[in-house]
Amino acid sequence: MRTERGGRSKTRSLIEFIAVSVLAGALAAGLVIPFAGFAGQGSEKASEAVQSLPQELDIEPVGIRSRILAADGSLIATLYEQNRVPVSLTQVSPIMRKAIIAIEDSRFYEHGALDLKGTLRAMVRNQTEGGVQQGGSSITQQYVKLSLVEKARNAEERRRATAVTYQRKLAELRYAIAVESELSKDQILERYLNLVNFGDGAYGVQAAAQHYFRTTAKNLTLPQAAMLAGLVKNPTGYDPTNNMTRARARRDLVIRRMLELHVITAAEANKALKAPVINRAQIQKVPNGCASSRYPFYCEYVVSKLLDNPALGRTSKERDHYLKTGGLTVRTSLDPRMQAAAQASINEHTKRKDTAIAAITIVEPGTGLVKAMVQSKPYGRGKNQTAYNYNVEKSYPGGFGGFQNGSTMKAFTIAAAIQKGLPLTYRINSPQQINLSNKKFRTCHGWTRDPDYTPQNSTRGGNLTMVEAARYSTNTYFLQLSQRVGLCSIATIAGKLGMYNAQTLEPLDQVVSMTLGVGYVTPLMLSNAYATFAARGKYCRPLVVTSISDKARRPIETPGIDCNQAIAPEVADGVNQVLSAVMDPGGTGGRLRFGTRDMAGKTGTIQQNLAVWYSGYTPNLAAAAVVADANLPYTNLMYGHTLDGRDIRDPTGSGTAGPLWQTAMEKALKGLPVERFVAPKAITVKGDKKDIPPVWGMSPEEAADVLRQAGFEVTVAEERVDSEESEGTVAYTDPRTREGAPEGAVITLYLSNGRNG
Structure with missing residues (x-):
């Protein structure tokens, strides 16, 4: 409801508006500026122009800077289009209010939407001196103009909002009348003080007070308030960081005007005139954007997730604008203590000038919260810097898109084998080299094979159990195991645990060598997948944004913790026991x-040693560390590459990437409770096995038929073995009849060469 005061103000403003319009036509000049085009149109045209103008000002919320915070509430970054922190008028010192009114509109509380007396004085002087020598805009008119400029979304809209035309000036007056009829003088002054530009990137009186004087708007002194008030007319020209002499002269002019209006005493004025304009050492810049953050890569990844959130706008452009003007508070999962732990590891084991890069991500099992993300190349465009984030996927501009992950894929093969019922004691004869040329491997869409594939071990082989093969990372064991469980089951589990090609964003390729590494994966992806094992099979999407609130502290919808039971707990328990052996004495870790x-x-x-990894976990935390060549084309790490300032002579997952993982995790785990893995059930260790029918002495066709009827799959070994059985008949199976095998397992038939060795 409009007040009686508001009604009187509107009536008075209308009278003043009409008077000024008539005078404008009569003088064939502007209200404050020359209107050459309008002068020849006559009073009738002016009247038509006035009637066609809009009568209400659609005021958009003032742009407010947003903050991105770490999990403990510490600041990660500030984002803004204009550095602004709105405050109420009661939070602005009385002397600041008096200063701005004295210099900009001394009769503000006495006139309506425009100061008729001041406007007429400006018109006469401008007309007499043949140009724009004096302005007559009231604070309300200035507020209208600033609002129209703030509302502009492109260069054309900004041009129209500031155009030197009679129509634009009349529109401002019409809008000013509307504003004065709806808002009190205090409300207008409050909005004006929060909107106006105070120079050097500071918008609004609170940001300006913080920027120039490291104080608040409420605690501004007379000389400080006078300096800020003087900036409004020309924020660049009177900016003390640009020209201290002009800034002092303008400030002193404001002080003398306040004395002239009896706002301050002569003693106060003399004291203020002697005060320094600013102390340059006190100027406090507010960094803008992720490039200025302590954690620029993490920050940019957070922003990329925010720009994907439809709750912040319909388009990416709208979301970006809202993010920089909405006064949002974004809380993230980053733990500064763990981030410092990971960074300490980078500092200890790498140098900026290294030709190889290193990256580490730490994730919390059971939540997916990304606690830390670091890398060896600092953020920037200069030498030994990069804008690439080596920890994340290529789905946003800064993401590098991962590296091939090598034998860390064996963990998913282990999970697939346990899920199929193979015991942890499952033995496979694993020679130093094996011929898998043209051997069939089942995929989700049929079969695949490699026409020429004879892989070998880089460690020991033998007749090994799954636990032993994991401890030594025996390639020929896991290739045979992947053939028996099928590539589809490995790919399915890996997909459920968030593994995909970080370059193409497609599922991992199901190729014969899949268990030895496939596609491109990231430290974030791999650490989070391994965190699923630590959480007993509960997979959680990686999460960096934990909450968003608007300027009124109201929550904004954002994806939260999102977990599901991707694999059975007993399967994860079995994986944990197998991978624990990797870190036992004698294991690769x-x-x-x-x-x-x-x-x-x-x-x-x-x-070819293009990248080396170590991915490991406790029940509390999971982390993945990678050392790689990040230049195209990728080259062997042991030829011409350095890490920690030294040549890399023997790149390995344990010896090269392992120390990075170890230092980061040891420091990050400090203070966290000691937790234990759940021991796997006996059936997981020993397996859920069916009897294998005895088929020795049978033809391969007959034996295959018997075994298939029993629920197994069958393959025939190429090499023939010494045996008492007739040549060409089955000598024995792998696994052996006495060992049994889970339903659906692949049984290998070894045929006799007819010689009893």
């Missing part, structure tokens, strides 16, 4: 164990 915590992990080295 044995040197990386520390303390008394339960921990598990897996090394990864891809062909």
Whole structure:
């Protein structure tokens, strides 16, 4: 409801508006500026122009800077189009209010939408001196103009909002009348003080007070308030960081005007005139954007997730604008202590000038909260810097898109085998080299084979159990195991645990060598997948944004913790026991164990040493560390590459990437409770096995038929073996009849060569 005062103000403003319009036509000049085009149109045209103008000002909320916070509430970054922190008028010192009124509109509380007396004085002077020598805009008119400029979304709209035309000036007056009829003088002054530009990137009186004087709007002194009030007329020209002499002269003019209006005493004025304009050492810049953040890569990844959130706008452009003007508070999962732990590892084991890069991500099992994300190349465009985030996928501009992950894929093969019922004691004869040329491997869409594939081990082989093969990372064991469980089951489990090609965003390829590494994966992806094992099969989507609230502290919808039981707990328990053996003495990760915590992990080295990994976890935390060549084309790490300032002579997952993982995890786990893995059930260790029918002495066709009827799949070994059985008949099976095998397992037939060795 409009007040009686508001009605009188509107009536008075209308009278003043009409008077000024008539005078404008009569003088053939502007209200404050020359209107040459309008002068020849006459009073009738002016009247028509006035009637066609809009009568209400659609005021958009003032742009407010947003903040991105770490999990503990500390600041990660500030985002803004204009550095602004709105405050109420009661939070602005009385002397600041008096200063701005004295210099900009001394009769503000006495006139309506425009100051007729001031406007007429400006018109006469401008007309007499033949140009724009004096302005007559009231604070309300200035507020209208600033609002129209703030509302502009492109260069054309900004041009129209500031055009030197009679129509634009009349529109401002009409809008001013509407504003004065709806808002009180205090409300207008409050909005004006929060909107106006105070120079050097500070918008609004609170941001300006913080920027120039490291104080608040409420605590501004007379000389400080006078300096800020003087800036409004020309924020660049009177900016003390640009021209201290002009800034002082303008400030002193404001002080003398306040004295002239009896706002301050002569003693106060003299004291203020002697005060320094600013102390340059006190100027406080508010960094803008992720490039200025302590954690720029993490920050950029957070922003990319925010720009994908439809709750912030219909389009990416709208979301970006809202993010920088909505006064949002974005809380993230980043733990500064764990981030510092990971960064300490980077600092200890790498140098900026290294030709190889290193990256580490730490994730919390059971929540998916991304606690830390670091890399060896700092953020920037200069030498030994990068704008790429080596920890994340290529689905946003800064994402590098991962590296081949090598034998860390064996963890998913282990999970697939346990899920099929193969015991942890499952033995496979694993020679140093094996011929898998043209061997069939089942995929989700049929079969695949490699016409020329004879892989070998980089570690020991033999007749190994699954636990032993994991401890030594025996390639020929896991290739045969992947053939028996099928590539489809491995790919399915990996997909459920968030593994996909970080370059193409497509599922991982189902190829014969899949268990030895496939596609491109990221430290974030791999650490979160391994966190699923730590959480007993509960997969959680990686989460960096935990909450968003608007300027009124109201929550804005954002995806929260999103978990599901991707694999059975007993399967994860079995994986944990197998991968724990990797970190036992003699295992490839044995040197990386520390303390008394339960921990598990897996090394990864891809062909030609283009990248090496260590991914490991405890029940509390999971982390993945990678060392790689990040330049195209990728080259072997042991030829011409350095890490920690030294040549890499023997790149391995345990010896090269492992120390990065170890240092980061040891520091990050400090203070966290010691938790234990759940021991797997006996059936997981020993397996849910069916009897294998005896088929020795049978023809391969007959034996295959018997075994298939019993629920097994069958393959025939190429090499023939010494045996008492007739040549060409079955000598024995792998696994052996006495061992049994889970339903659906692949049984290999070894045929006799007819010689009893």
